[in-house]
Amino acid sequence: MGAPLWFVSIAALLAFSAADVLDDCQLVGGDKKSAGEQAVLAKLAPLKGKRFEAKTKEGSDDYKYSFVVCGRLSNDSKSTNEGLVQSKEGSTDTSVIGRINDTHIISGTDWILLIYGSGDKYDTHCNSEARKAMVMISCSKKTLGGDFTVVQEERNKSRECFYLFEMDSSLACPPEESHLSVGSILLIVFAVLVAVYIVGGFLYQRFVVGAKGMEQFPNITFWQELGNLMADGCDFVCRSRPRTSDTAYRGVGDDQLAEEPEERDDHLLPM
Numbered sequence: 001m002g003a004p005l006w007f008v009s010i011a012a013l014l015a016f017s018a019a020d021v022l023d024d025c026q027l028v029g030g031d032k033k034s035a036g037e038q039a040v041l042a043k044l045a046p047l048k049g050k051r052f053e054a055k056t057k058e059g060s061d062d063y064k065y066s067f068v069v070c071g072r073l074s075n076d077s078k079s080t081n082e083g084l085v086q087s088k089e090g091s092t093d094t095s096v097i098g099r100i101n102d103t104h105i106i107s108g109t110d111w112i113l114l115i116y117g118s119g120d121k122y123d124t125h126c127n128s129e130a131r132k133a134m135v136m137i138s139c140s141k142k143t144l145g146g147d148f149t150v151v152q153e154e155r156n157k158s159r160e161c162f163y164l165f166e167m168d169s170s171l172a173c174p175p176e177e178s179h180l181s182v183g184s185i186l187l188i189v190f191a192v193l194v195a196v197y198i199v200g201g202f203l204y205q206r207f208v209v210g211a212k213g214m215e216q217f218p219n220i221t222f223w224q225e226l227g228n229l230m231a232d233g234c235d236f237v238c239r240s241r242p243r244t245s246d247t248a249y250r251g252v253g254d255d256q257l258a259e260e261p262e263e264r265d266d267h268l269l270p271m
Contacts, residue, residue, distance in 0.1 A: 098133030140168035
């Protein structure tokens with residue numbers, strides 16, 4: 001005997017509801033999805049499923065906001081794909097601010113704007129439209145994800161109201177590019193060649209030639225002679241006085257011992 005019709009209907013309804021529950025953000029765009037949005041969404045993959053909370057005070061009431069990046073806050077069968085929820089402290093009242101099955105995403109140089117739509121409808125504000133959550137993820141290289149805060153709730157308009165939040169993440173930072181100049185590349189190549197020359201020459205001299213001590217340095221004679229030549233050249237170019245110079249003191253020489261001319265004093269004699 002087959003199952004009752006009502007049992008089959010309930011089973012089909014539960015199966016449909018379970019299939020409608022998501023575990024990831026669903027981008028909105030009809031049958032065509034933006035490749036740019038998909039790329040940014042893939043960039044947020046390390047944050048997927050992570051939960052963040054923020055608290056704020058309005059008058060005498062305290063509110064808590066719970067947010068999951070591309071994930072549901074509740075994993076049970078009653079989940080309605082809620083991605084960001086507002087709850088009032090001391091009360092069981094909750095409001096779904098945004099759902100992950102209505103996701104929009106925009107990115108800039110150092111920021112990502114994640115938007116959850118299709119939240120619970122306002123009671124009296126904003127012409128009773130559905131709530132919408134906007135999470136501005138700003139670049140911060142210090143954390144993968146953190147500092148989730150409430151910025152404002154804009155509900156004084158007749159339409160397009162929203163909740164605005166901020167969060168820091170290194171995923172919003174632009175990729176760091178390495179810029180090496182031609183000179184830097186040449187210096188690196190030169191340093192590598194010098195290292196290979198020294199290490200290779202040392203191993204050859206030690207294990208093949210059998211040299212010991214300073215003789216293990218490759219081409220040690222050449223470099224010693226080169227050093228002497230460089231020292232001589234530096235002395236020749238940079239010396240401050242001639243290599244040979246007359247001294248102020250002159251010793252007694254043969255020229256000084258020569259016989260002095262005879263002085264005649266005939267003019268002193270009386271005539």
